[in-house]
Amino acid sequence: MTSQHMKLFFAIILLLVSTGSYSDTVVHREKSLYRNIVVTEKAGKRCLVFSVKRQQRNQTCVDTNDPKHIVFAYVRMIFAGLLVNPQPTRGLMIGMGGGTISSVLTSIYPNLTMDLVEVDPAVVKVATDYFGFRNTHQIDVHVTDGRVFARRALRRNEQYDLIILDAFTGEYIPEHLMTVEFLDNIKSLLTPGGIVIANTFTGSSLYHHESATYAAVFGPLFNLKMPGTGNRVIVASTLDLPDSETLMANAMMLKPDFERYKIDLRKYVPNMNRDPDWKTDKRVLTDQYAPANLLRNR
Amino acid sequence: MPTKRRIINWTVLTLAFTSGFIIMSIELLGGRVLAPYFGSSIYVWGSIITVFMIALSFGYLIGGRLSLLAPRLSKYGLFFVAAAITAVPTILFGDALMDWVFLRFEDPRYGSLLAAMLLFFVPTAILGMIAPYSVRLLVEETHHSGRVAGGLYFISTLGSALGTLLTSFYFVLLFEINEILVTMAIALVCCFLIALIVDREVEAKV
Numbered sequence: 240m241t242s243q244h245m246k247l248f249f250a251i252i253l254l255l256v257s258t259g260s261y262s263d264t265v266v267h268r269e270k271s272l273y274r275n276i277v278v279t280e281k282a283g284k285r286c287l288v289f290s291v292k293r294q295q296r297n298q299t300c301v302d303t304n305d306p307k308h309i310v311f312a313y314v315r316m317i318f319a320g321l322l323v324n325p326q327p328t329r330g331l332m333i334g335m336g337g338g339t340i341s342s343v344l345t346s347i348y349p350n351l352t353m354d355l356v357e358v359d360p361a362v363v364k365v366a367t368d369y370f371g372f373r374n375t376h377q378i379d380v381h382v383t384d385g386r387v388f389a390r391r392a393l394r395r396n397e398q399y400d401l402i403i404l405d406a407f408t409g410e411y412i413p414e415h416l417m418t419v420e421f422l423d424n425i426k427s428l429l430t431p432g433g434i435v436i437a438n439t440f441t442g443s444s445l446y447h448h449e450s451a452t453y454a455a456v457f458g459p460l461f462n463l464k465m466p467g468t469g470n471r472v473i474v475a476s477t478l479d480l481p482d483s484e485t486l487m488a489n490a491m492m493l494k495p496d497f498e499r500y501k502i503d504l505r506k507y508v509p510n511m512n513r514d515p516d517w518k519t520d521k522r523v524l525t526d527q528y529a530p531a532n533l534l535r536n537r
Numbered sequence: 538m539p540t541k542r543r544i545i546n547w548t549v550l551t552l553a554f555t556s557g558f559i560i561m562s563i564e565l566l567g568g569r570v571l572a573p574y575f576g577s578s579i580y581v582w583g584s585i586i587t588v589f590m591i592a593l594s595f596g597y598l599i600g601g602r603l604s605l606l607a608p609r610l611s612k613y614g615l616f617f618v619a620a621a622i623t624a625v626p627t628i629l630f631g632d633a634l635m636d637w638v639f640l641r642f643e644d645p646r647y648g649s650l651l652a653a654m655l656l657f658f659v660p661t662a663i664l665g666m667i668a669p670y671s672v673r674l675l676v677e678e679t680h681h682s683g684r685v686a687g688g689l690y691f692i693s694t695l696g697s698a699l700g701t702l703l704t705s706f707y708f709v710l711l712f713e714i715n716e717i718l719v720t721m722a723i724a725l726v727c728c729f730l731i732a733l734i735v736d737r738e739v740e741a742k743v
Contacts, residue, residue, distance in 0.1 A: 272579050358578060384576025387645050394640075415572035526573045527713035534710075 267369060271361030274411075278369045284310060287337050287365060299337035301370055307500050313438055313470040314340060316463055317403060318497065319507035320436030320474040323461065323481060325489040327351055327401035331392070331428065333385035333416070334406030335362055338372030344401075345377040347496045354399075355380045356388045358406075358413075386415050389424045400433040407438065414529040417449060421526075422456040429477045437473040444537035446471070450517035452524045461511045474511070483508060541739045542677070545610060548735045549674050550692045552617065552728045556667045557696030559721045562704040563624070564589050566714050567657055570627070574635040575649035584649040585657070592658045596665020603666065604673035610739070613674060614732025616667050621725035624660040628718045631656060668693060 266285065267278040277288040286300040300310040309315055317340060321327070328350055332341055335357035345351055357363055360382045366372035374380055381388055385406050402425055406416050415421060425435055435457070439449055441464070450473075453460055457475035464471050481489075490504040497504055524531060567585045568577065575581050600616070626634075635652050642648035668689065675685045708717050 358576070384578055384645065386573060387576045390574065390639065413577055414569075415577055418573075420573060525713075526569075527715060528709075529569070530710045533706075 267365065269361055269365070271359050273359045273361075276361055276365055278365060285369065287362075287370065299339055299370065301337060301339065306371060309339070309343070309500050309502060312465060312468040313472065315502050316465060316468070316470060316472040316507065317405070317436050317438060318343070318502060319463055319504055319511070320403075320434060320461075320472065321401075321493060322486045322489045322504055322508065322511070323474050323476055324400060324432060324434045325493055327434075329399045329430075330354070330401040330403070331389075331397075331399045332356065332403040332405065333388070334404065335366060335372075335380070336405060337370035338366040339370065340403065340405070341378055342372060343500060345375060349377075351377060351401075353378050354388075354392075354397075356385050357382060358384050385413070386421055386424075389421065389428060393424055393427055397428060398430045398433070399428050400430045402429060402433070402435045404435065404437040407440070412440075412445075412531045412535065414524075414531045415526065417452065417524055417531050418529050419452055419455055419523055419525045422453065426456055426477065432476065432478050434474060434476045437475075439471050439473055440535065441469055441471045443535045444521075445531055445534040447518040447521040448524055448531070448534055450515065451519060451521045454515065454519070455523045459513060461513060462516065463507060463511050465507070465510055480513065483511075486511060541742050544735060544739055546675055548610065548731065549613070549671050550689070552613070552732060553667060553671045553689055553693040554696035555724060555728055556617070556620075556664050557693035558700035559620075559725065560589070560593075560661065560664050561697040561700040562708070562717065562721060563657065563660070565701060565704045566709075566717060567653060569709070569714050570631055570656065571635070571649050571652055574639045575645040575652065578645070580646045581649045584646070584653045587650065588653040588657055589661050592661035593665035596662040596667075597669055599662070600666030601669035604670045608670065608673045610674065610732050610736035613667070613670055614729040614736070616663055616670065617725045617732065618729035620660045620663040621722040621729070623663060624718065624722050624725075627656045627660070628715050628722070 263279050263281045265277055266280050267276075269276050274289045279286050279288055280303070283302060283304045284300050285303050299314070302308040302310055309318075327344075327348060330341075330344065330351055330353035332353060333356045335341070335355050338355070341353050341355050345353060355378055357380065363372075363380055363382060367374070385404075404416070404425070406413055422435075429435065437453070440446055450460075450462070453473050453475060457477075459475075459480055461474040461480060462471065463474060486508045487505065490508055493504055522528065564585060567589075568582060571581050571585065575584075603612075634655055638648050638652045638655070642651060671689050671693075672682070672686050675689060676682045704717065712720075
């Protein structure tokens with residue numbers, strides 16, 4: 240092989256490798272009871288997609304070259320909720336995605352134990368096989384409906400100081416996880432000073448109804464939105480919400496822990512808004528009235 | 538001046554349409570009623586559909602038997618009022634009942650099956666009795682019975698389709714579940730009154 244040939248050979252290899260990494264490769268595809276699950280890889284990003292032909296949505300992504308890099312803005316925004324309770328010890332998360340959030344939290348807080356509730360067994364399997372999710376001694380995975388788990392947890396007198404609600408795929412909303420009765424249940428599971436962090440919707444009539452529902456249960460809320468994202472994260476507490484100085488002090492305290500994930504929580508403090516920016520006269524969602532999926536199209 | 542036959546036929550078909558409508562409306566709302574206790578997973582729908590199918594099959598059987606005993610429009614009306622009465626506990630005591638089941642059954646599959654059974658079996662079975670009894674009221678001659686039954690299924694299944702559509706597209710957006718259920722119960726009582734009035738009218742004509 241001449242050097243000329245060698246150069247051409249390497250050029251072709253390089254081309255193949257680079258085009259390969261920039262196109263969307265489907266790594267895994269499966270039909271679960273609830274949805275189509277697709278794992279794609281593109282440009283070093285591996286994503287969990289709950290696929291619907293019309294509009295695919297990335298549920299969670301990891302950077303395959305740098306697993307510590309948190310790809311999604313909303314995941315970082317969920318961590319900003321910790322500014323309200325920076326030292327959680329007992330967590331509950333409803334909706335697991337790729338398992339990133341619970342993995343990061345239990346690694347930052349060695350004393351934190353978490354119940355992780357996911358209705359779809361296939362999601363747990365995919366998170367384990369493709370997203371490096373590990374069922375450590377700190378994490379208990381429960382494959383069951385979030386509402387059923389919360390009701391049983393209340394019966395067992397469980398208490399959590401951190402509850403994360405992330406059960407919404409973007410395509411279908413479990414309507415029974417967005418009602419006053421459910422949030423009352425969640426509130427009863429919180430310790431004094433415990434917080435709930437909810438990843439929610441923007442950009443439809445549902446935004447107003449959902450905000451009104453959270454406000455009806457928890458009173459004042461932090462409403463976190465970041466420019467350039469379509470996400471909104473609600474943070475509520477059983478106690479009074481802390482002032483900006485406290486939030487900033489907590490951000491400073493958490494800075495070393497989140498540095499390895501390239502997250503600086505300080506930048507979220509100015510966007511932790513207390514004033515309602517929703518139409519407060521909208522009907523609250525209840526078990527009797529919960530057409531969340533219909534309201535979403537309005 | 539419509540004949541006695543025509544009046545009876547139209548009344549039976551209208552009431553059968555309404556009962557088809559209400560069966561499916563209640564079935565759809567059943568999912569919503571159970572969700573706060575047992576979730577909204579596929580097995581909850583499985584429970585509801587199973588219970589409705591079993592209830593309807595027994596309803597058909599019993600309704601057919603009852604149609605042998607001097608069938609009359611006024612008796613036909615009793616199915617409607619009975620369905621309305623047995624649906625009331627679902628509205629009033631549904632939560633207490635589901636609480637009771639929830640505490641005793643750890644597995645939400647059997648919990649939802651039992652709860653669906655307790656809440657929906659009786660009213661649905663009674664609504665199921667309406668179909669064969671309607672056939673009996675409509676059929677005059679044996680060799681017409683297939684055509685009459687076909688026409689009845691056509692009307693009552695169209696009612697079911699409309700009940701499904703209106704409930705899932707519009708009613709849940711406009712009303713609370715209990716408001717819809719109460720309205721259904723009132724509609725059933727109205728069906729009873731219509732049957733009673735028409736029965737009296739056609740008897741007077743003789």
